[in-house]
Each structure stands twice: as structure tokens, then as C-alpha cells.
Amino acid sequence: MKVKVMKEKCLGCGMCVGINSDVFSFDDDGLAKADSDKINDENKDQVEEAKNSCPVGAIEEEN
Numbered sequence: 001m002k003v004k005v006m007k008e009k010c011l012g013c014g015m016c017v018g019i020n021s022d023v024f025s026f027d028d029d030g031l032a033k034a035d036s037d038k039i040n041d042e043n044k045d046q047v048e049e050a051k052n053s054c055p056v057g058a059i060e061e062e063n
């Protein structure tokens, strides 16, 4: 599983970072970024939750 944050949509609300701060973190611009290399079997459900919880749908799954 790979995800990316669509910066043009992100509000910087911090919801995804609050759900999993290994995969999601704030970039220098105050918006979220995702590090797909940190996704593993243990946190993939949280990544899915973050994707579904983002209020503006800024987290998209990549192939």
C-alpha cells in the first residue's frame, strides 16, 4: 500500500498525523506528507483510517 497527500487539498488539520505519526507528518509548509516506506502490516489499518478520516479527502492511495 502506498499513499500520498494531495497538498492542494490538505488543510493542515493534523488528523492524519494524530492517527499515525510514523507515516504522516507535517512538512515545512505546515501541510501533511506521507512516507509510504513506513507503512507495514501493523499500521496499515491506521493508514486506511486516516485516508477515510481526512475531512477533505486529501489522502489518496497510489499504485
Ligand code: SF4
Residues within 6 Å of the ligand: 005, 009, 010, 011, 012, 013, 014, 015, 016, 017, 031, 032, 053, 054, 055, 056, 057, 058, 059
Ligand atoms: S487529515 Fe487531511 S487535511 Fe488534515 S492534515 Fe491530514 S491530509 Fe491534511
